[in-house]
Amino acid sequence: xxPDGARRLQPFTICSIVGGASFSRASEIAWEEYYRAIExxxxxxxxxxxxxxxxxxxxxxxxxxxxxxxxxxxSETLALLARGWTVTAVDGAAEAxxxxxxxxxxxxxxxxxxxxxxxxxxxxxxxxFVYAGLSLPFCDPREFGVVWRNISGALRPRGVFAGHFFGPxxxxxxxxxxxxxxxxxxxxxxxxxxxxxxxxxxEDGAAVSGPKHWHVFHVIASKRDPA
Numbered sequence: 001x002x003p004d005g006a007r008r009l010q011p012f013t014i015c016s017i018v019g020g021a022s023f024s025r026a027s028e029i030a031w032e033e034y035y036r037a038i039e040x041x042x043x044x045x046x047x048x049x050x051x052x053x054x055x056x057x058x059x060x061x062x063x064x065x066x067x068x069x070x071x072x073x074x075s076e077t078l079a080l081l082a083r084g085w086t087v088t089a090v091d092g093a094a095e096a097x098x099x100x101x102x103x104x105x106x107x108x109x110x111x112x113x114x115x116x117x118x119x120x121x122x123x124x125x126x127x128x129f130v131y132a133g134l135s136l137p138f139c140d141p142r143e144f145g146v147v148w149r150n151i152s153g154a155l156r157p158r159g160v161f162a163g164h165f166f167g168p169x170x171x172x173x174x175x176x177x178x179x180x181x182x183x184x185x186x187x188x189x190x191x192x193x194x195x196x197x198x199x200x201x202x203e204d205g206a207a208v209s210g211p212k213h214w215h216v217f218h219v220i221a222s223k224r225d226p227a
Contacts, residue, residue: 044133046197047076050162050220053196055128063111065127067154069119069163070135074100080129081108088113088125119147124154132163137172141179148189157225161193167215169202186217193221 058064063086068077071089077100080087089112091097097114104112115122120143124130130151139147155161165181166172173180181189183200197220205214 041073041075043075043079046162046164046218046220047079047131047133049197050129050131050160053160053220053222055158055160058128064129065125066129066131067124067127069130069132069151070138071100072096072133074103076131076133077112078103078108080131081105081111084111085129086111086113088115088127090115090117090122092116092118119143122147122150124150126156127154128156128159130155130159130161130163132161134164136163137166137178137180139179140177144179152192152223155223157223159223160196160220161190161223162220165189165217165219167200167202167217169213169215171207171212171214173215181217183217186219190219190221193223196220196222 055064063084066080066085066087068074068080068087068089071077071091073096074089077087077089081104089097089100091100091114094116097116101109101112101114119136119139132151136144136147151161165186166178168180168182170180172178186198187195197218199218201214201216201218203214205212207214
């Protein structure tokens with residue numbers, strides 16, 4: 001495994017919590033108010049870091065395909081569309097998908113597919129990039145294995161994964177319906193990948209529910225070509 005990234009990733013705040021997840025702590029959020037509050041936010045640092053590892057074209061000259069897994073307010077989806085990608089944006093909240101569709105430039109709309117569905121029901125297309133920003137921890141642990149196999153199987157060789165995993169020291173560890181991983185378990189998920197970044201964040205911060213301790217693994221990895 002390579003060392004952690006050189007630059008320090010930003011701590012999470014209320015505006016970092018994932019939108020649309022099936023998560024009891026988020027159940028009382030007024031989502032429209034939340035989306036207005038984060039409107040115009042910067043792209044998440046992990047997404048920005050992943051861009052330099054993404055393929056710039058496919059050998060067959062077809063469009064590059066990305067999946068934004070729990071797209072929330074859609075900032076990263078819109079950024080990918082602006083770069084010419086074809087994007088499938090997924091969220092469990094219909095409100096999130098409606099906002100994304102309303103924000104898409106007309107010239108980009110033909111390259112956007114939106115899906116309202118929970119993790120375990122997804123049928124993922126073959127893809128060159130999966131972005132799972134603050135989403136996979138909210139997957140039920142009984143379903144995580146299937147979800148991860150689907151993600152790994154959907155990625156084409158040399159495709160890139162970028163996402164977050166919560167660790168056992170996180171304040172929410174043990175919360176029903178959430179999945180947590182040790183560092184060794186995170187590393188094992190990527191045994192068929194070349195890991196470009198594995199940064200462990202272990203610090204106090206803020207969340208929708210108030211102050212909390214964040215234990216988060218930030219990962220960028222490229223799927224190896226079996227040949």
